[in-house]
Amino acid sequence: WLDKGDPGGMHRTYDRWPEIAEESYSEEYGQAESGGVSDVVFAGMGGSGAIGDVLYSMLSKTGIHVSVVKGYVLPRTAGPGTLVVSTSISGNTRETLTVIEAAREAGCQTACFCSGGEMLEYCTRHKMPHWVVPMHHSPRTSFPSFLYAMLSVLGGVIPVDEKDVRDSISDMRELRSRISPEREDNPALELARWIKGMPVIYYPWGLQAAAVRFKNSLQENAKCHVIAEDVIEACHNGIVSWEGGGNAQPILIEGADDYYKTKERWAILRGFFESRGIGYREVRSVKGGVLSKIINLVYLLDYASIYLAVLRGVEPSPVPAIDYIKRHL
Ligand code: PA5
Known part of the structure; x- marks a missing residue:
């Protein structure tokens, strides 16, 4: 079904990410x-x-x-x-x-x-x-x-950190077996199936790279509107948006470690959503080095963006709006 929904073959490149990473981390570059x-x-x-x-x-x-x-x-x-x-x-x-x-x-x-x-x-x-x-x-x-x-x-x-680099590649390999389209209990596909409205991504400061990449991939691959906000700052502004209704859906990108008191913030936020009957999803980083944590999330969430594209009936590969802007620059 992925070949049919993604005729440009983007998912086939994603499938090779661990090997591409390994080949690219090469002394040949000098x-x-x-x-x-x-x-x-x-x-x-x-x-x-x-x-x-x-x-x-x-x-x-x-x-x-x-x-x-x-x-x-x-x-x-x-x-x-x-x-x-x-x-x-x-x-x-x-x-x-x-x-x-x-x-x-x-x-x-x-x-x-x-x-x-x-x-x-x-x-x-x-x-x-x-x-x-x-x-x-x-x-x-x-x-x-x-x-x-x-x-x-x-x-x-x-x-x-050489070890972090190697770990991030082996983690990707392990993750690939869990997020491939053949798996029924696939966390990337499950997340994509859950997204029906506008995703609002909350992230801790240390995982900004993964959250912003997820926002970009949802926009470019699944062609949807998305918001990504630092969870601490959002508690001083963005959080109020939930009082206004609408079709947004919160996704919490949580760290395996505590990033500057975000653990207590997640607990408060979960309570806030539950008290208002707003459904949310949590995605948690693996334990490990900075790179491993980010790469693991990027791989999982990029897959979710392709799955969402196919479920929404849009092709993930072409980005005609970006092409239009670049032609006019
Ligand atoms: O993935 C894409 O097509 C875009 O996000 C591009 O990366 C972006 O437009 C910048 O282009 P480039 O990476 O070629 O500088």
């Missing part, structure tokens, strides 16, 4: 060199930006100052001590190309990742360090080839 990095900026949009979010989470508890740029503007503080890591899977994204130009002009250290396109041309012309990584199916579905290639290339410049 390593980035650095002349001492005080801060890191990750630049990229959409599927490429989602990779920056993961790397941000991995670095956020180290002493390195890190920021993510999803747009045109490089922070004004960026200079020779800044490493600007830019990703455009197609190589043709205007916003990311603008950041690369600004980084070169500001004398920043740079590492660019693309499958070709204008980014490759620009980096070759200006002799900027760059890595060409294969695109698998579409930018967002190329998540593991780019993420794991980048982890391997950047491993000498930023701290990368």
Whole structure:
């Protein structure tokens, strides 16, 4: 049924994610060199930006100052001590190309990742360090080839926990056997079947990368409106929306660990929804390193987005609205 609902074959690439991740975490890419990095900026949009979010989470508890740029503007503080890591899977994204130009002009250290396109041309012309990584199916579905290639290339410049990398790949393998379309007790399919209205995703700060990626995948693959909110901040604004009725459905992305008192917040929130008869779903991260937790959720939730697309009768692969905007930029 998935072949029929997804004639573009996106799910077949998802099925190979653990192998793609393993192949991509490869010494063959070589390593980035650095002349001492005080801060890191990750630049990229959409599927490429989602990779920056993961790397941000991995670095956020180290002493390195890190920021993510999803747009045109490089922070004004960026200079020779800044490493600007830019990703455009197609190589043709205007916003990311603008950041690369600004980084070169500001004398920043740079590492660019693309499958070709204008980014490759620009980096070759200006002799900027760059890595060409294969695109698998579409930018967002190329998540593991780019993420794991980048982890391997950047491993000498930023701290990368080798065990966490290996664990995240084996966890994906284990998860694949539980979320494949043949399984009746499939948690990704079960979540997709439950979604009938507009999903409102609540997440703890440490799992923002996974929650935002889920929002993006629901939008791009299942073509639906979605909201994603930090659970702590939402308790000061978004939560009031539930008093207004409507067809929204809360999904709680919970951590296996406590992230800054979110455990008590989940308990309060569950009580709030139950007191008002609002049905909700909980998705819990596995235990383990930062990367393993995020990847496990991304794999499960991306599968849910494809299942939802097929259940809604929309094709997950094409993104005509994004193509329209890019044509007009
Ligand atoms: O998955 C997609 O098609 C989009 O989210 C793209 O990633 C986004 O438009 C940016 O393109 P690129 O990753 O090629 O820079």
